[in-house]
Amino acid sequence: MNEIRPPARALPADLADRLRAALPEGTVLTEATDREAYLLEERSLYRGQAPIVLRPRSTGEVAAAVRVCAEAGAPIVPQGGNTGLVGGTVTAAHEVLLSLGRMNGIEEVDPLNFTMTVGAGCILADIQQAAERAGRLFPLSLGAQGSAQIGGNLASNAGGINVLRYGNARDLVLGLEVVLADGRVWNGLRALHKDNTGYALKHLFVGSEGTLGIITRAVLKLFPRLTDRVVAFCALRDPADALTLLSLARDRAGEAVTAFELMSELTVEIVQRHAGGQDPMRERHPWYALIELAGSGHDGTLRPVLEGILEEAFERGTLADAVLAESSAQYAALWRLREGIPEAQKKEGGSIKHDVSVPVSRIPAFLRRAGEAAAEALPGVRVCAFGHLGDGNIHYNLTQPMGMEKAAFLAQWERMNAIVHDIVVELGGSISAEHGIGLLKAGELRRYKDPVEMDLMHRLRDALDPGRLLNPGKMLG
Amino acid sequence: MNEIRPPARALPADLADRLRAALPEGTVLTEATDREAYLLEERSLYRGQAPIVLRPRSTGEVAAAVRVCAEAGAPIVPQGGNTGLVGGTVTAAHEVLLSLGRMNGIEEVDPLNFTMTVGAGCILADIQQAAERAGRLFPLSLGAQGSAQIGGNLASNAGGINVLRYGNARDLVLGLEVVLADGRVWNGLRALHKDNTGYALKHLFVGSEGTLGIITRAVLKLFPRLTDRVVAFCALRDPADALTLLSLARDRAGEAVTAFELMSELTVEIVQRHAGGQDPMRERHPWYALIELAGSGHDGTLRPVLEGILEEAFERGTLADAVLAESSAQYAALWRLREGIPEAQKKEGGSIKHDVSVPVSRIPAFLRRAGEAAAEALPGVRVCAFGHLGDGNIHYNLTQPMGMEKAAFLAQWERMNAIVHDIVVELGGSISAEHGIGLLKAGELRRYKDPVEMDLMHRLRDALDPGRLLNPGKMLG
Numbered sequence: 001m002n003e004i005r006p007p008a009r010a011l012p013a014d015l016a017d018r019l020r021a022a023l024p025e026g027t028v029l030t031e032a033t034d035r036e037a038y039l040l041e042e043r044s045l046y047r048g049q050a051p052i053v054l055r056p057r058s059t060g061e062v063a064a065a066v067r068v069c070a071e072a073g074a075p076i077v078p079q080g081g082n083t084g085l086v087g088g089t090v091t092a093a094h095e096v097l098l099s100l101g102r103m104n105g106i107e108e109v110d111p112l113n114f115t116m117t118v119g120a121g122c123i124l125a126d127i128q129q130a131a132e133r134a135g136r137l138f139p140l141s142l143g144a145q146g147s148a149q150i151g152g153n154l155a156s157n158a159g160g161i162n163v164l165r166y167g168n169a170r171d172l173v174l175g176l177e178v179v180l181a182d183g184r185v186w187n188g189l190r191a192l193h194k195d196n197t198g199y200a201l202k203h204l205f206v207g208s209e210g211t212l213g214i215i216t217r218a219v220l221k222l223f224p225r226l227t228d229r230v231v232a233f234c235a236l237r238d239p240a241d242a243l244t245l246l247s248l249a250r251d252r253a254g255e256a257v258t259a260f261e262l263m264s265e266l267t268v269e270i271v272q273r274h275a276g277g278q279d280p281m282r283e284r285h286p287w288y289a290l291i292e293l294a295g296s297g298h299d300g301t302l303r304p305v306l307e308g309i310l311e312e313a314f315e316r317g318t319l320a321d322a323v324l325a326e327s328s329a330q331y332a333a334l335w336r337l338r339e340g341i342p343e344a345q346k347k348e349g350g351s352i353k354h355d356v357s358v359p360v361s362r363i364p365a366f367l368r369r370a371g372e373a374a375a376e377a378l379p380g381v382r383v384c385a386f387g388h389l390g391d392g393n394i395h396y397n398l399t400q401p402m403g404m405e406k407a408a409f410l411a412q413w414e415r416m417n418a419i420v421h422d423i424v425v426e427l428g429g430s431i432s433a434e435h436g437i438g439l440l441k442a443g444e445l446r447r448y449k450d451p452v453e454m455d456l457m458h459r460l461r462d463a464l465d466p467g468r469l470l471n472p473g474k475m476l477g
Numbered sequence: 478m479n480e481i482r483p484p485a486r487a488l489p490a491d492l493a494d495r496l497r498a499a500l501p502e503g504t505v506l507t508e509a510t511d512r513e514a515y516l517l518e519e520r521s522l523y524r525g526q527a528p529i530v531l532r533p534r535s536t537g538e539v540a541a542a543v544r545v546c547a548e549a550g551a552p553i554v555p556q557g558g559n560t561g562l563v564g565g566t567v568t569a570a571h572e573v574l575l576s577l578g579r580m581n582g583i584e585e586v587d588p589l590n591f592t593m594t595v596g597a598g599c600i601l602a603d604i605q606q607a608a609e610r611a612g613r614l615f616p617l618s619l620g621a622q623g624s625a626q627i628g629g630n631l632a633s634n635a636g637g638i639n640v641l642r643y644g645n646a647r648d649l650v651l652g653l654e655v656v657l658a659d660g661r662v663w664n665g666l667r668a669l670h671k672d673n674t675g676y677a678l679k680h681l682f683v684g685s686e687g688t689l690g691i692i693t694r695a696v697l698k699l700f701p702r703l704t705d706r707v708v709a710f711c712a713l714r715d716p717a718d719a720l721t722l723l724s725l726a727r728d729r730a731g732e733a734v735t736a737f738e739l740m741s742e743l744t745v746e747i748v749q750r751h752a753g754g755q756d757p758m759r760e761r762h763p764w765y766a767l768i769e770l771a772g773s774g775h776d777g778t779l780r781p782v783l784e785g786i787l788e789e790a791f792e793r794g795t796l797a798d799a800v801l802a803e804s805s806a807q808y809a810a811l812w813r814l815r816e817g818i819p820e821a822q823k824k825e826g827g828s829i830k831h832d833v834s835v836p837v838s839r840i841p842a843f844l845r846r847a848g849e850a851a852a853e854a855l856p857g858v859r860v861c862a863f864g865h866l867g868d869g870n871i872h873y874n875l876t877q878p879m880g881m882e883k884a885a886f887l888a889q890w891e892r893m894n895a896i897v898h899d900i901v902v903e904l905g906g907s908i909s910a911e912h913g914i915g916l917l918k919a920g921e922l923r924r925y926k927d928p929v930e931m932d933l934m935h936r937l938r939d940a941l942d943p944g945r946l947l948n949p950g951k952m953l954g
Contacts, residue, residue: 135728187927187929194640195834197925225728251612295733296727460676
């Protein structure tokens with residue numbers, strides 16, 4: 001595990017006492033056993049070092065904590081469910097960790113306004129369920145939703161499987177409350193679907209990874225429930241056919257296309273081997289796509305639409321094979337082929353990962369070029385590519401060659417990253433489509449980002465957090 | 478007509494010469510007759526005074542113009558189609574007007590990526606048509622679309638009639654190119670549906686009304702075409718019933734609800750009187766709603782869905798009457814009842830306007846309270862309220878009492894604004910839902926905005942335009 005940067009300046013010896021004086025009992029944790037859960041992350045890529053962990057229960061307590069830390073010059077790292085993938089909440093030994101997990105109230109659900117007001121510490125799955133109980137949908141959906149917190153989802157502008165239809169986390173929030181670097185509170189907790197009175201502060205905080213302010217509460221946007229769902233698993237010769245199929249599906253079903261997940265051959269093989277997936281087809285194919293249509297109409301309306309799309313695709317020669325779920329068990333089994341990939345990947349061995357996007361129309365070129373370059377750089381490497389084709393977002397993961405040592409393979413991480421990311425950038429793409437920058441990609445951000453854009457971001461950072469006390473070292477480095 | 482602030486500092490006498498030296502012939506206009514079209518606005522609320530009008534053809538020319546002006550300390554007011562409603566592009570005599578109208582190229586349409594790259598000066602209607610030709614939809618739609626330019630639409634985060642389904646202008650743009658206050662160019666012209674590599678600069682420039690940078694090009698987001706449309710005109714007893722109907726419609730038809738426009742009785746009366754509208758009902762009703770469902774499926778799919786919604790609403794006692802368009806002529810006639818309102822209003826006499834939003838669930842309370850307060854403050858005043866119920870956005874306009882002098886009525890503008898806006902703010906609403914702040918509401922913004930939010934906005938302004946040369950006096954004042 002990596003320990004990050006040496007302390008820039010030790011925390012004042014009396015900081016914990018000053019924080020205890022300002023906050024209720026039980027809010028300031030300094031015992032190693034109490035802090036442990038906040039310093040470890042599931043996959044153990046990083047290990048945090050914060051000697052102080054704060055667990056405020058209210059916006060006032062967050063503000064009080066920030067004021068004490070600001071006076072002491074102590075850096076603060078906000079943390080949600082600690083499920084991020086880029087080390088965005090790792091702490092050094094001179095940093096204070098502030099967990100939002102106790103601010104987990106669902107404060108108001110307004111079905112007529114299609115909104116819900118929640119604390120930053122609310123678990124994503126709890127929010128989904130509260131929306132469901134109110135006859136509404138909160139569409140943000142991702143693998144870690146059982147422990148991810150909405151504050152972290154917003155701070156990292158989380159993506160997931162429903163972006164094609166509903167957008168990223170930033171598109172699902174109407175208002176925010178944010179504690180600023182100096183301890184003041186910005187009350188932007190508006191439940192308005194339209195408001196053109198000034199700069200889009202909300203959008204600046206969303207996706208800023210805790211470097212501009214600490215999100216404490218949010219007004220989320222809800223949608224009509226989806227009462228009709230139908231899913232098909234399609235076999236394809238190549239990614240260009242997948243694009244043709246996607247375009248056809250959107251022409252025929254419009255916004256009802258809720259998910260369009262592309263998967264390379266290897267993903268199906270390893271999900272079957274390690275994660276309880278069952279390939280429903282007789283033969284193996286080089287590429288697969290999982291299409292889901294969903295709508296709010298009467299149950300059964302979308303099935304003939306999807307059948308029509310598949311028929312048309314067969315007639316045009318776009319589809320090699322397709323299976324339509326006939327029951328909820330089959331629906332779950334087809335989704336399992338997609339959802340089991342991360343687990344299966346881990347069991348298959350080492351994986352060098354890339355969360356990239358390019359314009360959708362350039363996906364075939366990207367997959368071809370990256371595949372050729374990876375094979376040349378590391379013969380035998382296996383492409384475990386999957387992701388959200390409709391968003392142009394591919395999790396382009398490279399699985400270790402059969403028989404290679406895991407450590408020797410993972411030692412190639414930076415070299416392979418550079419090969420793949422160079423191609424992505426040449427194609428006008430992004431080196432982080434949905435996971436963010438954090439600590440993991442801060443160096444690459446500096447390498448690939450236009451200097452004018454870096455300068456603008458530093459100016460904004462200086463405008464809102466001149467002391468650079470909020471999550472230092474993350475994103476901008 | 479109002480002439481705005483006296484010159485802060487006269488422009489250098491040789492500025493036009495310096496600009497001519499840096500720009501191609503025909504780009505720098507100083508003759509009064511040449512400048513006139515840029516200084517007048519259609520409804521003549523303001524009159525611009527800029528002694529120099531620039532008409533650059535490229536990003537490089539915009540950047541060159543900005544550099545010369547920045548060196549000279551000359552303020553610059555960017556202008557698109559000059560169709561805004563809040564004086565956002567009015568110029569004082571010490572300001573240079575920069576028109577983007579010549580940067581009107583449609584540079585690329587990528588149907589597979591669902592994107593289009595355009596110059597800031599592209600006319601909105603031209604963009605809609607180019608999307609249509611490519612088998613796609615660009616859903617931004619508003620009254621001024623025949624002359625509004627996309628750069629202005631983005632700078633003001635325009636709304637319009639499709640926000641319920643597709644969002645505001647900011648939701649319809651993937652990438653931007655912006656000339657900064659110092660003449661540098663930010664190339665954020667990315668055609669990516671997902672990109673989590675840093676702060677949301679795009680969202681900061683969108684809606685900033687030209688005070689943070691000059692938008693020169695944009696990558697717009699396209700959608701599947703709508704091939705099936707059905708519209709109904711509904712009579713309602715009160716706004717609460719309209720809310721119930723909206724909720725029912727979204728439950729039954731989900732995202733297919735493309736428009737839900739609420740209209741007070743007076744709007745139908747005056748559209749019939751002045752703007753060629755025909756009330757399709759036998760009796761007059763206190764409130765009306767126009768519902769449109771639209772989708773990408775086969776033509777005719779949505780009609781039974783809308784019929785089902787209306788039947789269910791009748792059974793529940795929500796609807797007083799309803800008419801469903803049976804032909805494209807009827808479709809146009811029903812929409813005419815909504816679209817004719819602005820024209821009819823002008824002909825009916827003076828109008829004191831409010832472009833406000835509140836949480837959708839509070840619309841009935843807002844209409845009741847504002848109606849009572851307006852009637853008490855100005856007996857006989859007539860409520861011409863209409864707008865986008867699904868967004869909580871009402872154009873709450875007050876028409877002069879029968880027999881009152883127009884000038885005497887309009888003299889009540891600020892007093893009535895204060896009455897209506899106080900209620901809006903008490904209900905957690907916005908004093909500018911879609912038209913923006915510009916010059917017209919800069920004073921009210923200072924009055925109503927939280928000081929912390931004003932401070933944040935000023936910090937951002939200072940970070941990106943420390944000399945305050947871009948559109949000074951607008952928005953933040």
